[in-house]
Amino acid sequence: MESSRKYDITVVGGGIVGLATGFALTGRHPGRRIAVIEKESSWGFHQTGHSSGVIHSGVYYRPGSLKASLCVKGARALMAFCDEHRIPYQKCGKVIVATCPEELPRLEELHRRGRANGVANLSLISPERLRELEPHASGIRALHVPSTAIVDFRRVASALAQEIRTRGGSITLSAELRRIRRDGGAFLLETSQGEIQTRAWINCGGLQADRLTRMGGSSPALRIVPFRGEYYELVESRRRLVTGLIYPVPDPRFPFLGVHFTKRIDNNIEAGPNAVLSLKREGYRKTDWSLSDILEIIRFPGFWRMSARYWKTGLWELTRSISKPMFVKDLQRLVPEIRSEDLVPAEAGVRAQAVDPSGSLLDDFQLVESEGSLHVVNAPSPAATASLAIGEYLAQSAARHFGL
Ligand SMILES: Cc1cc2nc3c(=O)[nH]c(=O)nc-3n(C[C@H](O)[C@H](O)[C@H](O)COP(=O)(O)OP(=O)(O)OC[C@H]3O[C@@H](n4cnc5c(N)ncnc54)[C@H](O)[C@@H]3O)c2cc1C
Known part of the structure; x- marks a missing residue:
């Protein structure tokens, strides 16, 4: 941590959302002192590092929702970031497979949603075409999403941290936020590596997001x-049984996608x-x-x-x-x-x-504003895909809310 330890904005949480936020802030406000702190000893240790590694295209999400717009925008930005930083990704495409007639209306709904969200080249395909794409899969109809890709989100997180540093931001690992006090118009963040004075802070605490919100003095009605x-x-x-990504038609009552087959960037x-x-x-x-x-x-x-x-x-x-x-x-x-x-x-x-x-x-991403702070209280999948767009969205909110 830098010796002065005085910042304009401190981002708490070095998962992909916190790092993308630090990246957007250092890009938009080069004169401001921006810091990112993370309690673990590596970036993207929790959800980011334990995800399926899929760059989602945006077919699942309700048109008009934050998930829909930020996923589509974020996927594009992420692939451009990977190109620029030579991070390997692969557009292996995905099939969402209906295995019984009852699933067909839901499959068609995903097709409609995907088109409404601007996902390119979607097509409903026959069992024969499914077999061409995935010779060992079986279903009565499928939705083919050729733009879905795979990546290692931990590598993206590390590259984002590096970029923040290059842009003059401060990044610190093994710094756990433990307590927050007010200090006039600023905040004193007590961390495991000493105190930080900051004008404003952004909570990107993932699995701890509700606790950090409470630590900041707000009482969120939500719980993680x-x-x-x-x-x-x-x-x-047996890896030959799967070419790319094979998903079932999800149960629309839940934000989870159902057990599926995922090709990883390391070919697992x-x-x-x-x-x-x-x-x-x-x-x-x-x-x-x-x-x-x-x-x-x-x-x-x-x-x-x-x-x-x-x-x-x-x-x-x-x-x-x-x-x-x-x-x-x-x-x-x-x-x-x-x-x-x-x-x-x-x-x-x-x-x-x-x-x-x-x-x-909660289905959609959710961001809550409080005095001098912003809180990402719900950022489940596809937040890794959408991270760069979420970061931009938070940086815009920060400019407005903190008067940057
Ligand atoms: C099993 C699984 C599969 C998934 N698959 C995909 C997928 O294929 N594609 C996709 O787009 N999304 C996927 N997701 C979702 C995606 O991983 C998350 O939405 C995304 O990583 C959220 O990023 P985050 O930065 O908000 O959270 P995290 O990565 O969890 O980061 C939060 C960070 O905050 C830090 N922190 C918490 N408290 C403190 C504190 N007091 N002081 C300092 N630091 C603190 C934590 O240590 C952590 O590193 C998946 C998630 C899971 C769990």
Whole structure:
């Protein structure tokens, strides 16, 4: 951290959203003192580093929503950033596969949404064309999304951090924000590496975003409820079963996409992620739990309302998490040749999903303004794809809100 430790804006959280925000701020306001602090010892350690690595195109999201506009804009900006910084990505395309007639109206709705959101070259395809694209997939109809790509978001995060530094911003790892005090018109941020004085701050805390909002003196009605996403990986000899990305038609009641096959930029093929309630916000193993995280969840009325509404789905997700045969059965709907012995467990991720007091899972990105601060309280998928556009959006909000 720089010796003066006085900044105009401090971004808290060095995931891809915080870094993209620091990148946009240093680009728009070169004369301002901008800092990004991150509690872990590497950039993009949590959600960013545990994602599927898909640059989404924007077919899923309600036209007019922030997710829709920022995903489409962000995907374009991200690929341009990767070109400029020689970060490999691959436009491998994706198919969303309907496996029964009941899914057809929802598939058609995704086609409509994608077109309304400006996603290029979408087409509804026959089972024969599906076989040409994905010879081992099976379905009665599919939506082909050729613009979907894959990338390593951790590499993007590191390149963003480097750019912020090059532009004169301050970036600090292993600096955990622990307390916030007011100091006249400014804020004193107490971190594990000492105190920072800042005129304004932006909360990009991901899984900790609601806690940071409270630390800043606001009381958000929302809570972050962590949902673990568990993956399997295909053994090398069976990777040939998947060419690109094979997804099911998602259940529109949830912001999750259903277990799918994802080609990774390192040529691995992953299957997952599911969505299981996690007993620890930053816990990546099934056995991880934290008493304080559990207490916080069970004291939140929205959790019980959510559970009353979706207990069947929650139970089903839990059972499928424990039972590999059930996980495999779901995958076989998309690729019938998959067998249990083709899959080995891989590293899981945890999603930060905001839930409101009525028990609804917030669908859209959400940004909350408070005096001298901005809070990203809901930035689930596709926030990694949309990160550069979210960063621009936050930098614009900051200019307005903080009077830059
Ligand atoms: C399993 C899974 C799969 C996904 N797949 C995709 C995908 O394919 N494509 C896509 O676009 N999106 C995907 N997402 C979503 C995407 O990963 C997230 O939306 C995105 O990474 C959010 O970025 P973030 O910066 O907000 O959060 P994070 O990456 O979680 O970063 C928040 C940071 O804040 C830091 N922090 C928290 N508290 C403090 C504190 N007190 N002091 C300092 N630092 C603090 C944390 O350490 C963390 O590094 C996926 C997510 C998961 C979990």
